[in-house]
Amino acid sequence: MAAEPILRTEALTRRFGGLTAVNDVRIDLRMGEIHAVIGPNGAGKSTLTNLLSGDLPPTSGRILFRDRDIAGRTPHRISRLGVGRSYQKTNIFKPFTVLENCRLAAQSRAPHALRILSRAERFRDLARNAEAALELAGLAQRADEIAANLSHGEQRQLEIAMCLATAPTLLLLDEPLAGMGATESARMVELIRALGRDHAVMLIEHDMDAVFAVAQRLTVMVNGEVLESGMPEAVRASPAVQSAYLGHGE
Amino acid sequence: MNRRRSDIALAAALLALALFPLAGSTFYLQLVTKIMAMAIFAMSLDLLVGYTGLVSLGHAAFFGIAGYTLALLSPQYEAANLWTTLPAAMAACAMFALVTGALVLRTSGIYFIMVTLAFAQMAYFVFHDTALGGGSDGIYIYVKPEMKLAGRTLLDLGDLGQFYDLVLILMTAVYLFLRRLLGSPFGRALAGIRANEQRMRSLGFPTFRYKLAAYVIAGALAGISGYLAALQFGFVNPEILSWHNSGIVLMMVILGGMGTLHGAIIGAFALVLLQEVLANQAWFGEAAKHWQLAMGVLIVLVALFLPRGLAGLGARPRKASADGR
Numbered sequence: 097m098a099a100e101p102i103l104r105t106e107a108l109t110r111r112f113g114g115l116t117a118v119n120d121v122r123i124d125l126r127m128g129e130i131h132a133v134i135g136p137n138g139a140g141k142s143t144l145t146n147l148l149s150g151d152l153p154p155t156s157g158r159i160l161f162r163d164r165d166i167a168g169r170t171p172h173r174i175s176r177l178g179v180g181r182s183y184q185k186t187n188i189f190k191p192f193t194v195l196e197n198c199r200l201a202a203q204s205r206a207p208h209a210l211r212i213l214s215r216a217e218r219f220r221d222l223a224r225n226a227e228a229a230l231e232l233a234g235l236a237q238r239a240d241e242i243a244a245n246l247s248h249g250e251q252r253q254l255e256i257a258m259c260l261a262t263a264p265t266l267l268l269l270d271e272p273l274a275g276m277g278a279t280e281s282a283r284m285v286e287l288i289r290a291l292g293r294d295h296a297v298m299l300i301e302h303d304m305d306a307v308f309a310v311a312q313r314l315t316v317m318v319n320g321e322v323l324e325s326g327m328p329e330a331v332r333a334s335p336a337v338q339s340a341y342l343g344h345g346e
Numbered sequence: 347m348n349r350r351r352s353d354i355a356l357a358a359a360l361l362a363l364a365l366f367p368l369a370g371s372t373f374y375l376q377l378v379t380k381i382m383a384m385a386i387f388a389m390s391l392d393l394l395v396g397y398t399g400l401v402s403l404g405h406a407a408f409f410g411i412a413g414y415t416l417a418l419l420s421p422q423y424e425a426a427n428l429w430t431t432l433p434a435a436m437a438a439c440a441m442f443a444l445v446t447g448a449l450v451l452r453t454s455g456i457y458f459i460m461v462t463l464a465f466a467q468m469a470y471f472v473f474h475d476t477a478l479g480g481g482s483d484g485i486y487i488y489v490k491p492e493m494k495l496a497g498r499t500l501l502d503l504g505d506l507g508q509f510y511d512l513v514l515i516l517m518t519a520v521y522l523f524l525r526r527l528l529g530s531p532f533g534r535a536l537a538g539i540r541a542n543e544q545r546m547r548s549l550g551f552p553t554f555r556y557k558l559a560a561y562v563i564a565g566a567l568a569g570i571s572g573y574l575a576a577l578q579f580g581f582v583n584p585e586i587l588s589w590h591n592s593g594i595v596l597m598m599v600i601l602g603g604m605g606t607l608h609g610a611i612i613g614a615f616a617l618v619l620l621q622e623v624l625a626n627q628a629w630f631g632e633a634a635k636h637w638q639l640a641m642g643v644l645i646v647l648v649a650l651f652l653p654r655g656l657a658g659l660g661a662r663p664r665k666a667s668a669d670g671r
């Protein structure tokens with residue numbers, strides 16, 4: 097049941113000047129498991145994601161991905177190991193079409209990316225991967241739209257689709273549901289649940305219903321530290337969590 | 347559809363340029379030759395400025411290095427060989443781009459502008475102040491390079507018309523090469539870097555390497571224009587590396603419309619022709635002496651009212667810089 101973690105952190109710490117945004121954090125992510133991370137605003141959840149994806153280097157500590165320490169590696173190298181991420185603040189290519197956003201994402205995995213004289217459209221496999229990712233994220237009908245013209249919720253879907261188009265084994269999803277309408281949200285929850293079967297997923301989310309619907313493991317962060325971690329029901333019942341976070345009624 | 351329309355416009359423009367020598371006087375033949383060489387220069391810069399989002403103010407370094415390469419490789423009383431000196435000039439530029447690019451591409455924004463300028467100034471002083479470049483007087487190229495194939499002269503570069511043809515052919519080749527490159531996966535990645543470099547990195551693109559490759563390609567292509575200019579005028583001096591020359595080519599790109607290859611060509615024609623017109627004493631008398639003032643006003647007007655440059659005049663709203671289909 098409890099497989100070896102694909103990613104494991106040891107004493108992971110990140111300071112911003114005097115502020116310790118991530119403090120001595122240990123977290124395990126496993127294949128086939130959705131690990132939700134919750135916590136109040138400013139708890140350090142996004143900073144943790146940034147450390148794992150390489151967007152920020154840690155101040156100290158280790159990040160073991162398949163037993164290799166990847167702490168401080170550049171984002172593109174971590175990405176190429178099979179770590180995909182989505183951003184809390186939508187981070188897409190606004191001037192491009194929706195399909196081109198995903199096609200670029202898929203291209204990052206292509207060995208022929210540096211060929212400079214062959215037409216991009218010729219690589220049908222890339223377009224197919226991109227279309228498949230759009231289909232999963234529920235954006236297939238919008239493929240030819242310019243990303244900047246999408247609604248906020250659709251841009252959130254695109255954010256996820258781009259992550260999927262890189263075919264990652266480990267997904268770091270930073271508040272994927274934020275800003276989505278009810279229908280898209282429900283659809284996205286189903287997608288995340290499905291992805292959880294054959295991926296390792298770290299899910300940061302404020303929507304508690306969604307968290308308890310899909311998570312097999314739950315970590316609560318407060319002030320940069322892990323307050324509690326374990327099975328969702330057990331964590332929910334923990335008095336410390338009750339008083340520190342869930343009690344205040346998010 | 348749009349693409350077809352622009353292909354027809356392009357073919358018509360090239361045909362007009364090909365036929366131009368039949369009508370134009372020697373003066374205009376030389377002027378258009380010079381403009382087409384500048385158009386290559388502007389297109390190469392547009393790859394950086396318009397397509398990759400790298401605003402360089404040191405592009406003249408490549409122009410000058412290529413010119414000096416030809417001058418230094420030319421025997422004093424014999425013709426150099428175009429087949430070896432042109433690639434050598436481009437290789438020298440590519441090397442300079444590789445070395446300086448590895449440093450300047452670690453900076454961005456205003457610092458990128460300053461560091462590219464600084465490297466160009468360093469190159470300027472190397473040619474200006476060392477024995478290598480013949481000081482501020484520069485070097486003369488007394489005999490034009492020859493372009494032979496199997497013992498036969500392909501084009502006589504001393505002949506104005508034939509040299510014109512060579513420059514036209516090279517301008518067309520550079521245009522087609524860059525268009526192809528921009529439509530390739532590599533070109534798409536550059537567009538992605540321009541739009542959102544951080545996202546490109548997190549998608550797994552080693553963006554530094556992509557930018558460096560673009561920088562080297564742009565440098566090598568700029569070398570073609572510097573080589574042609576040195577060949578045309580028969581001498582090189584340090585001024586061709588000056589920041590003034592870097593500024594002119596940047597102005598061509600902006601005037602024509604950044605991120606449109608044909609815009610760079612239009613910008614080169616517009617800037618040089620405007621200069622010719624505004625400085626024409628027969629038309630403007632005393633005012634012609636102050637042509638730079640009039641030019642300045644015109645450029646401000648273009649910047650204000652044509653944010654997409656002259657190339658944006660006839661075009662319909664652009665769908666996207668990198669279209670999915």
Ligand SMILES: Nc1ncnc2c1ncn2[C@@H]1O[C@H](COP(=O)(O)OP(=O)(O)OP(=O)(O)O)[C@@H](O)[C@H]1O
Nearest residue numbers: 112115117135136137138139140141142143144184
């Ligand atoms: N680049 C930065 N520089 C300085 N401080 C930062 C930086 N990024 C985050 N912080 C600080 O670190 C703390 C943790 O921020 P973080 O964004 O990780 O919280 P979060 O748990 O994701 O919150 P939210 O739920 O609002 O997204 C906050 O106090 C924040 O102000």
Ligand SMILES: [Mg+2]
Nearest residue numbers: 141142143184
């Ligand atoms: Mg956050």
